[in-house]
Amino acid sequence: MADLLFFLEVLIGGLLAGVMYSLIALGFVLIYKASSVFNFAQGAMVFFAVLSFVGFMELGIPFWAALPVTVVLMIFVGMATERMVLRPLVNQSEETLLMATIGLAFVLEGMAQFLWGVEVRRLDLGIPDVPMAWLADTTGIFVSVFDVVAGVVAAIMVIALALLFSKTKVGLGLRAVADGHAAAMSIGIPLKQIWMLVWATAGIVALVAGMLWGARNGVQFALVWLALKALPVLIIGGFTSVPGVIIAGLIVGASEKLAEVYIGPYFGGGIELWSPYVLAVIFLMFRPEGLFGEKHIRRV
Amino acid sequence: MNIAATSAVEERAPVTDAAGQPILAVKNIEVIYDQVILVLRGVSLNVPKGRIIALLGGNGAGKSTTLKSISTMLASERGKVTKGSIEFDGERTDQLTPNDMVNNGMVQVMEGRMCFGHLTVEENLIAGAYTRSLSRSQMREALDQVYHYFPRLKERRSSLAGYTSGGEQQMTAIGRAMMATPKMLLLDEPSMGLAPQIVAEIFEIVRDLNQKEGVSILLAEQNTSVALKYADFGYILESGRIVMDGPAKALAENKDVKEFYLGMSSEGRESFRNRKSYRRRKRWI
Numbered sequence: 001m002a003d004l005l006f007f008l009e010v011l012i013g014g015l016l017a018g019v020m021y022s023l024i025a026l027g028f029v030l031i032y033k034a035s036s037v038f039n040f041a042q043g044a045m046v047f048f049a050v051l052s053f054v055g056f057m058e059l060g061i062p063f064w065a066a067l068p069v070t071v072v073l074m075i076f077v078g079m080a081t082e083r084m085v086l087r088p089l090v091n092q093s094e095e096t097l098l099m100a101t102i103g104l105a106f107v108l109e110g111m112a113q114f115l116w117g118v119e120v121r122r123l124d125l126g127i128p129d130v131p132m133a134w135l136a137d138t139t140g141i142f143v144s145v146f147d148v149v150a151g152v153v154a155a156i157m158v159i160a161l162a163l164l165f166s167k168t169k170v171g172l173g174l175r176a177v178a179d180g181h182a183a184a185m186s187i188g189i190p191l192k193q194i195w196m197l198v199w200a201t202a203g204i205v206a207l208v209a210g211m212l213w214g215a216r217n218g219v220q221f222a223l224v225w226l227a228l229k230a231l232p233v234l235i236i237g238g239f240t241s242v243p244g245v246i247i248a249g250l251i252v253g254a255s256e257k258l259a260e261v262y263i264g265p266y267f268g269g270g271i272e273l274w275s276p277y278v279l280a281v282i283f284l285m286f287r288p289e290g291l292f293g294e295k296h297i298r299r300v
Numbered sequence: 301m302n303i304a305a306t307s308a309v310e311e312r313a314p315v316t317d318a319a320g321q322p323i324l325a326v327k328n329i330e331v332i333y334d335q336v337i338l339v340l341r342g343v344s345l346n347v348p349k350g351r352i353i354a355l356l357g358g359n360g361a362g363k364s365t366t367l368k369s370i371s372t373m374l375a376s377e378r379g380k381v382t383k384g385s386i387e388f389d390g391e392r393t394d395q396l397t398p399n400d401m402v403n404n405g406m407v408q409v410m411e412g413r414m415c416f417g418h419l420t421v422e423e424n425l426i427a428g429a430y431t432r433s434l435s436r437s438q439m440r441e442a443l444d445q446v447y448h449y450f451p452r453l454k455e456r457r458s459s460l461a462g463y464t465s466g467g468e469q470q471m472t473a474i475g476r477a478m479m480a481t482p483k484m485l486l487l488d489e490p491s492m493g494l495a496p497q498i499v500a501e502i503f504e505i506v507r508d509l510n511q512k513e514g515v516s517i518l519l520a521e522q523n524t525s526v527a528l529k530y531a532d533f534g535y536i537l538e539s540g541r542i543v544m545d546g547p548a549k550a551l552a553e554n555k556d557v558k559e560f561y562l563g564m565s566s567e568g569r570e571s572f573r574n575r576k577s578y579r580r581r582k583r584w585i
Contacts, residue, residue: 176419
């Protein structure tokens with residue numbers, strides 16, 4: 001019985017951590033859907049967003065005012081990216097866009113540290129990172145309140161974005177643009193607006209992800225490398241699927257924690273860091289488009 | 301006139317020249333790509349309202365470039381109209397974007413179909429109406445109208461466009477363009493890579509659209525015989541210049557056109573050994 005409880009506790013902890021990965025991966029999916037490009041700058045956007053948020057708070061702006069101010073800032077970053085990076089590169093190859101996002105990552109990382117300094121900040125969202133008392137009392141399973149709140153926030157964002165893609169006109173325009181810039185332009189879909197919208201939305205997703213991760217691990221440069229955590233999630237879930245990254249995030253989170261606890265001892269521990277990548281490689285071998293990704297359509 | 305006069309196109313007043321209330325007027329344009337590659341060297345053409353005009357020529361003659369200059373898609377390929385002017389519906393297009401052009405009533409159907417492969421046929425069509433704000437019932441109506449012209453698309457409405465045949469993709473592309481209710485369509489090689497039967501089917505529909513919906517059409521084609529069969533008037537483009545123009549019927553009967561573009565001549569095939577010069581005499585307009 002104690003074994004089962006322990007298993008459940010590890011599993012739930014893992015699933016909730018997985019939701020946080022999904023949140024990071026969501027930003028990638030957004031950009032990938034609209035530009036067919038892996039956005040190397042997503043990690044930098046997370047860092048830039050949350051560092052700015054903390055920076056505004058340090059200037060004496062209260063929490064509830066700093067949030068909209070940062071959202072506006074991220075929308076502005078999205079618009080600037082469209083104007084200065086994407087518009088000059090319309091109809092260029094995906095490799096060119098990929099390189100451009102690497103450049104963008106350096107610019108954002110540099111700007112963030114130039115504006116707000118390089119020291120590690122604390123971010124207190126006022127959500128306690130302690131086990132939920134009633135759950136611990138009734139079942140003996142320890143689950144952090146913070147993890148649960150993060151999971152709920154992520155779930156809300158995911159549902160909103162899934163609806164945006166599948167139900168709205170903008171969502172259709174977005175998928176059309178992802179399929180071919182030139183064709184989308186030829187029927188009058190305004191690339192400018194679509195891209196601005198997508199990058200601004202990705203910026204807001206980055207802000208939310210950054211706040212949750214920053215509150216847990218501190219607001220620091222290492223947030224940039226969160227993007228690497230999203231990679232196995234994207235490979236398993238498929239680059240183009242919003243529901244895909246959620247499921248994949250849960251798989252990655254649960255499997256890495258379970259692997260750490262049950263398989264880890266045989267390797268001397270620490271396998272949590274690389275087990276998701278092993279899983280991703282297995283997926284690449286047998287299902288390269290991921291669980292829910294779009295199959296490549298090629299006419300022969 | 302002649303026995304073929306039963307065909308609907310020839311019952312209309314014959315087009316002797318392409319002048320007179322043009323919906324599109326291209327005046328002496330020069331196009332340069334990447335600031336060094338000169339592609340069009342003074343191209344002029346007119347599309348009168350409600351007509352089908354063919355733009356003929358071989359590979360690399362500049363047909364697609366002409367269409368892209370007209371639809372203003374050129375900018376995204378690093379091309380630029382450096383001289384001359386283009387007027388659509390009485391308005392200069394220099395400062396307009398492709399989005400503006402669609403709003404003003406001109407849609408280009410690009411070469412190679414370019415359907416959204418990951419969207420269903422119906423989603424492709426719905427995307428075509430992106431510039432219009434339609435209610436659910438208006439959208440239904442617009443879709444039904446396209447399905448009326450392209451009954452095949454109705455059957456394939458829920459399959460991914462990427463998995464449909466080449467002919468169906470071409471129909472999807474034209475249907476998608478029609479969803480914007482354009483006054484004018486630019487068709488870039490609709491016959492490309494399609495079986496002659498399908499080509500005929502598509503051209504019949506294009507003629508239908510022209511006659512029933514009153515859409516003016518500028519058609520770039522390599523398939524000269526088919527294009528001249530359906531068009532009212534034709535221009536022949538060669539290395540970035542218009543070298544010949546005339547009513548479609550006259551062009552189809554012209555000796556040079558027959559020999560160079562239709563592959564036939566009155567004295568049987570001429571041997572190259574007997575030719576002093578391989579360059580054809582050019583006729584400027």
